[in-house]
Amino acid sequence: MSAEALPTAPFVLADHLPVLPIIVPLIGAAIAALMPRGWLAWAVATVSSVLVAILSVLLLLQVQETGTISYALGGWEPPLGIEYRVDTLNAFVLMIVGAIGAVIMLYALESVPQDVRPRQQPFFYAIYLLCLCGLLGMAVTGDAFNIFVFMEISSLATYVLIAMGRDKRALLAAYQYLIMGTIGATFYVLGIGLLYTVTGTLNLADIAGRIAEAYQVYPRAIIAALAFVIVGISLKLALFPLHVWLPNAYTFAPPFATVFLAATATKVAVYILLRMYFDVFGPAVSVEALPVTQAIMILALIAMFAASFLAFYENRVERMLAYSSVAQVGYIMLGMALANESGLTGGIVHLFNHAISKAALFLAIGAVVFRLGHTRMEELAGVGRRMPITMAAFVVGGLSIIGVPGTAGFVSKWNLAMGAIENGTPFLVFLIMASSIIAVLYVGRFIEVAYFRAPTGDCETARDPGLTMLLPTLLMAAAVIYFGFETTYSADLARDAARALIGGSQG
Amino acid sequence: MTAFEIIATHYNYAVTVFLMVAGLYIVVARGNMVKKLVGLSLFQTSVFLLYLSAGKIIGGTAPIIKEGIEVYSNPLPHVLILTAIVVGVGTLSLGLALAIRINEAYGTIEEDELFGEGGRE
Numbered sequence: 288m289s290a291e292a293l294p295t296a297p298f299v300l301a302d303h304l305p306v307l308p309i310i311v312p313l314i315g316a317a318i319a320a321l322m323p324r325g326w327l328a329w330a331v332a333t334v335s336s337v338l339v340a341i342l343s344v345l346l347l348l349q350v351q352e353t354g355t356i357s358y359a360l361g362g363w364e365p366p367l368g369i370e371y372r373v374d375t376l377n378a379f380v381l382m383i384v385g386a387i388g389a390v391i392m393l394y395a396l397e398s399v400p401q402d403v404r405p406r407q408q409p410f411f412y413a414i415y416l417l418c419l420c421g422l423l424g425m426a427v428t429g430d431a432f433n434i435f436v437f438m439e440i441s442s443l444a445t446y447v448l449i450a451m452g453r454d455k456r457a458l459l460a461a462y463q464y465l466i467m468g469t470i471g472a473t474f475y476v477l478g479i480g481l482l483y484t485v486t487g488t489l490n491l492a493d494i495a496g497r498i499a500e501a502y503q504v505y506p507r508a509i510i511a512a513l514a515f516v517i518v519g520i521s522l523k524l525a526l527f528p529l530h531v532w533l534p535n536a537y538t539f540a541p542p543f544a545t546v547f548l549a550a551t552a553t554k555v556a557v558y559i560l561l562r563m564y565f566d567v568f569g570p571a572v573s574v575e576a577l578p579v580t581q582a583i584m585i586l587a588l589i590a591m592f593a594a595s596f597l598a599f600y601e602n603r604v605e606r607m608l609a610y611s612s613v614a615q616v617g618y619i620m621l622g623m624a625l626a627n628e629s630g631l632t633g634g635i636v637h638l639f640n641h642a643i644s645k646a647a648l649f650l651a652i653g654a655v656v657f658r659l660g661h662t663r664m665e666e667l668a669g670v671g672r673r674m675p676i677t678m679a680a681f682v683v684g685g686l687s688i689i690g691v692p693g694t695a696g697f698v699s700k701w702n703l704a705m706g707a708i709e710n711g712t713p714f715l716v717f718l719i720m721a722s723s724i725i726a727v728l729y730v731g732r733f734i735e736v737a738y739f740r741a742p743t744g745d746c747e748t749a750r751d752p753g754l755t756m757l758l759p760t761l762l763m764a765a766a767v768i769y770f771g772f773e774t775t776y777s778a779d780l781a782r783d784a785a786r787a788l789i790g791g792s793q794g
Numbered sequence: 795m796t797a798f799e800i801i802a803t804h805y806n807y808a809v810t811v812f813l814m815v816a817g818l819y820i821v822v823a824r825g826n827m828v829k830k831l832v833g834l835s836l837f838q839t840s841v842f843l844l845y846l847s848a849g850k851i852i853g854g855t856a857p858i859i860k861e862g863i864e865v866y867s868n869p870l871p872h873v874l875i876l877t878a879i880v881v882g883v884g885t886l887s888l889g890l891a892l893a894i895r896i897n898e899a900y901g902t903i904e905e906d907e908l909f910g911e912g913g914r915e
Contacts, residue, residue: 455899484848
């Protein structure tokens with residue numbers, strides 16, 4: 288690319304690449320809401336999502352080429368204006384959200400009409416696009432208050448998406464999440480307020496530059512800010528024991544919304560936590576003042592075991608997967624708590640690997656819901672024989688959650704284990720293994736029911752869903768296997784991001 | 795500084811903390827979904843006050859440039875809180891809408907009754 292070329296249209300667009308993934312779904316949402324028919328709104332949502340996916344991949348490539356991109360929103364220069372700042376870490380997160388959002392749109396075509404009445408479908412897609420916009424905005428912005436605004440955009444949209452579930456308990460789940468999510472977001476904004484009063488800026492890079500000086504004068508305010516931010520974001524990412532909103536939300540939301548949220552929402556929250564802890568607070572606040580990583584490590588370990596046990600005793604398959612998500616968040620947070628290169632790499636790559644694995648699992652179980660309308664384990668006997676393709680994808684996703692070599696989940700756990708050894712705590716490797724064995728039990732329990740029992744009830748006549756639902760499911764399952772072998776675009780990127788984070792906290 | 799002076803000069807923070815804790819307490823202790831939302835709004839409002847009192851500069855006027863005035867209050871917290879108020883209104887109205895839908899579906903918005911009659915599995 289020659290930068291001296293005439294400023295033709297594509298060049299101008301390329302300059303605005305960081306802001307486009309936000310604008311496209313925002314405009315798409317307005318258009319989708321005005322559509323008279325559900326399928327028209329679906330088409331708008333699909334075009335927007337695919338555009339977002341392309342843009343986020345372009346952004347990732349550009350970051351790889353040129354390094355960190357800083358974009359002044361509306362031409363107002365940072366630190367006064369809002370800055371969009373993209374480095375490898377958030378380009379990676381953007382790519383996860385964009386790719387998942389695009390792939391699952393095909394699934395929506397048949398899945399969404401089952402849960403949402405035709406008249407409400409345009410609004411459903413509009414809300415979905417707003418949620419996408421909020422999540423992408425959280426990932427791309429470099430302004431602390433802007434993160435809060437985008438967080439609330441995505442959260443409010445999420446509450447609506449959950450409440451659209453066909454079971455009336457979806458309403459209770461949405462309400463419960465609204466209360467907890469708002470408390471989390473308010474804690475976050477409280478922490479940001481304290482930071483603003485002692486540093487006088489909201490730009491993340493600017494805060495990071497001034498926080499060491501401010502810490503000498505106002506140590507207590509900054510420790511309080513750190514505590515509020517960590518607890519607030521932990522609520523959003525469902526760190527044990529702040530996870531209680533998650534199982535109900537994932538169980539009762541429409542399957543399409545569950546896939547989207549399970550694969551993306553908690554991941555973006557983890558990104559915010561990583562950014563805040565390592566890049567903003569990292570240089571200033573010593574571990575002695577507030578032992579964040581120790582506390583997170585203990586909670587992460589409890590999550591890995593307690594949530595896995597809860598998953599094992601759970602009778603509804605979606606809820607089992609939801610508890611498994613809480614356990615997997617535990618792995619990701621363990622990577623953060625290790626705070627060395629391999630551990631962080633494991634945590635960050637698990638954002639991606641868990642996103643595709645859980646997407647495959649929830650897509651498969653969504654297909655079961657589509658065909659049968661229920662997910663109690665004892666009523667799903669023999670479903671694997673009648674819906675072979677769907678359940679094959681489920682098995683692949685399940686193997687990845689367990690961490691079997693050759694699947695994406697193994698790559699994450701390998702890096703985490705390496706991180707544990709580097710950290711001088713080899714017993715953590717044992718704990719990672721032990722928790723994986725519980726995953727074998729809960730995934731295996733459903734596989735036993737699905738394959739080794741004779742089909743009964745309506746399972747006898749069940750069959751695989753149509754191509755529009757099978758293709759995304761199979762694509763995710765294929766991705767799980769592909770990224771188990773080929774790690775250039777997952778683990779290698781994650782390693783770059785981890786290096787940058789650790790470098791930032793030392794600098 | 796004596797204890798009295800600290801309280802006299804920082805009473806805005808005391809008010810903030812009181813509202814915050816009172817709001818959180820209502821959210822946790824009350825089973826009525828509308829009352830919970832009232833508590834949640836109180837909790838959010840306390841944070842608005844924290845921002846606004848930090849933006850006030852003693853002796854400062856409204857931040858409009860005018861001759862003869864040297865000291866202005868900080869306008870940024872006001873702008874931020876304007877945004878946060880909008881978010882708060884959105885959250886409150888969505889919460890109330892959900893409460894209405896729950897009332898239609900279950901005939902009650904008391905959590906005791908909802909979870910007592912098998913609202914949870």
